[in-house]
Amino acid sequence: MTSTATPDAETRPSGWVELLPPRLRDFARLARFDRPIGTWLLFWPCAWGLALAGGLRDHWPLLLWFGLGSVAMRGAGCVYNDIVDRDLDARVERTRDRPLASGRVTARAAWAWLVMLALAGLVVLLQLRWQAQVVALGSLALVAAYPFMKRITWWPQAWLGLTFNWGIPVAWVAVAEPGWALAALYAAGIAWTLGYDTIYALQDIEDDAMAGIKSSARALGDGAQAGVALFYVVTIALLAAAIWLAHPDYLAFFVLAPAALHLAWQVAGLGDRSPANALRLFRSNRTTGLLVFAGLAVVGLA
Template sequence: MSSDFQNVVPDTEHKGLVGLLPAVARPFAVLARFDRPIGWWLLFWPCAWGIALAGGAIDRWDLLLWLLLGAIAMRSAGCVYNDIVDRDLDRQVERTRSRPLASGAVSLKAAWIWLAILCLIGLIVWLQINGVAKLVALGSLALVAAYPFMKRITWWPQAWLGLVFSWGALVGWLAIVPEFHWAMALLYLGSIFWVIGYDTIYALQDREDDALVGIRSSALRLGDNVHFGVLNFYLMALSSWAAAFWMLRPHWLAIVTLAPISLHLLWQVTTLKSADGDDALAKFRSNRFAGLLMFLACLVLGQAG
């Protein structure tokens, strides 16, 4: 891998694995964010929560694997689509100007073809779920298509991302129990607040560049109140999840299962250095572990029901 290509994305992970690919494939891997697996996990965890809370994590372990594959494919497709839409803006931001489309390493036509291939993989996963879950999964497409434009029209694109990245909680639940339940809705609502919180932390890296080129974000909107804002989003997430758990099992032990993730989210907020981009990135990535803690809580409650 050339020294120029190694720096395509400054917050990349696993550069060595991408470097093992043929030179012609590397830009496509980076375009799909294969070098940044945190996004797969953040999209997958709400799916897993829905399956686990509905009581299907053990019996339908295969569905967890299918939805993980779907999360990888559709997160990658979303990134490709986002870069197609944002290619001109990306050229103006230091952290993103060397992305494959913005830098010219991948042509626009090739990006559209790559997007179609990733969507085909998503279609194969879609065929593995029941009819109700299929219909609900289709409902996310409009949200995904609109997301790249939100940063141009609202200070809260993170809220829209919450709608998108949390949608799997509905799909996962309905894939096991194909009927509405308020616990499912509250699980989804809590996930939205969680996403707003962690993506506000992520946006701290780009505040200066975003302000210069006119990109809006919750990190800019909150200003010096980022810690207070993120704390409140996390508290709303935990409150929603506690309400969901209580609806399924009205016992104080049900709420105790949320203690590990509560402590983790509190640690994120209290130790966050908002002026340090590296620390913000580390705190953002730690939500992969937060998702696991929430999954374990859902698994315990779902199997106890």
Template sequence: METIVPDSEGRGLLARLPGRVRDLVQLARLDRPIGAWLLFWPGAWAIALAGRAIARWDLILWFGLGAVAMRGAGCVYNDIVDRDLDRRVARTAARPLASGRLSLKMAWGWLLTLSLVGLIVLLQLERTAQIMALASIAPVAAYPFMKRITWWPQAWLGIVFSWAALVGWPAVTGTVSAPALWLYAGSILWVIGYDTIYALQDIEDDALAGVKSSARALGDHARGGVAGFYLGATLLWGIALWQVRPEPLALAGLLPMAAHLLWQVAGLRREDPADALARFRSNRFAGLLMFLACFVVGTAT
């Protein structure tokens, strides 16, 4: 029998929190920081590739805080929209809203609180970066509905979760230029790849609930599909690095990232939800490898 890994587990320190506080932490996924890391990395990459990682270390910290707050706000909003669907999926049925432990009114209040933290971060940015950040509101708001509309909600998630690259670059340069666009495009493919891996956990329940996903669309070709997205991401990132430093040595900085992505694909077991979750979570480390590549190329110019 397959092991379903719920995304709302009350263990460790989380189990010691008062019930209402625990529900709010789980609703914003503060107990599962992988999503905040994945939202954070593209912005950090952009700052590093622009050559300002050292000079603007403070901005990287602000991006970290913004990633935690806005990922949390996104999760709350997603659960508000998806609370009925979540009840029909084993992995998500125990979420605070889906299970009925938390009221809708309190969820909206928590969403507003997290958004106010995001506003504080927004005010630290340069004007062009602020405009780019605000432009993300529409695609973010539309994302929870994509799984009802398209077989590729992961592509929309890529648009949303990569947006920080379009904010990080102008935050230190004052404008959006070609390297940022290539970095953003590569990140979209990376997100599609890792979120397809994540969606492998829910294929059977998604089919019963009528939820669409790239994992269901690819079926038995999921591994090949993820490999294709990762390959595309690596090529686009290579273009971004080349535009900053047009030397073969710059491209060598991508080798550790490429090797890690190859590891994810080579051992991926479509029928094992626990394995899919572990490989998905490993993208936190993948993001660090990409950051190091951007840092080396950006500071060497």
């Protein structure tokens, strides 16, 4: 049997998506269940916000709800993105075999699947206090606009940063009052996303140029490695600022050392800009999110 997975899918003979019947497999791939890295990148900012706001001790079950919400809403966002981008996806080698772009799933069926995923997200929303619910609903405008950003700006990665890190204010407001520490943490998440999604965009830089798709990787060109380095330096600086604003203790800064070293490793690895290496470095941000969370958890529980 010929695999219809996109090159960046995590497919293994024993992978659960591969064991599904072909029709269900297409819907699972439409929601990117075969590419869990996106779910992690949506979940970790939620965990960051909960940790630094001091919510881990008394509100730890929210981590589980945020995990479920990340699966559902990342899936819904991917389905929506593919509905909007199905014509563009058909012109890019890495994405032309996606279920919608290839015609294996109809737009009508995709909309129905999106509604089902959104309903799962609604269940999670109802677990939050009303202030956090209001904040969470604010993300809908960001999600709706994101697929169009690559058509109108060279920096769609910045908009993705606004969108993918919205879980920070949602989690924070779910357990505490907002403040400048929250603002700094959210800004750190945006800078982080600018870095890792620029790395991701290096995979498609040639196809994007032919299709007229804009990206930070194309905008930076040969300066992509330096650009990612700058984004990551800003990320660590803003994380340090968030920690200081929440818990002013110089010793707290040391909790960021593992994440800083990991990001430096990513930048050094960009000497090889091949698609395979770019994907490997991009996926490693699952570890970045974990390292930052561990540090913020130490600070928040202190």
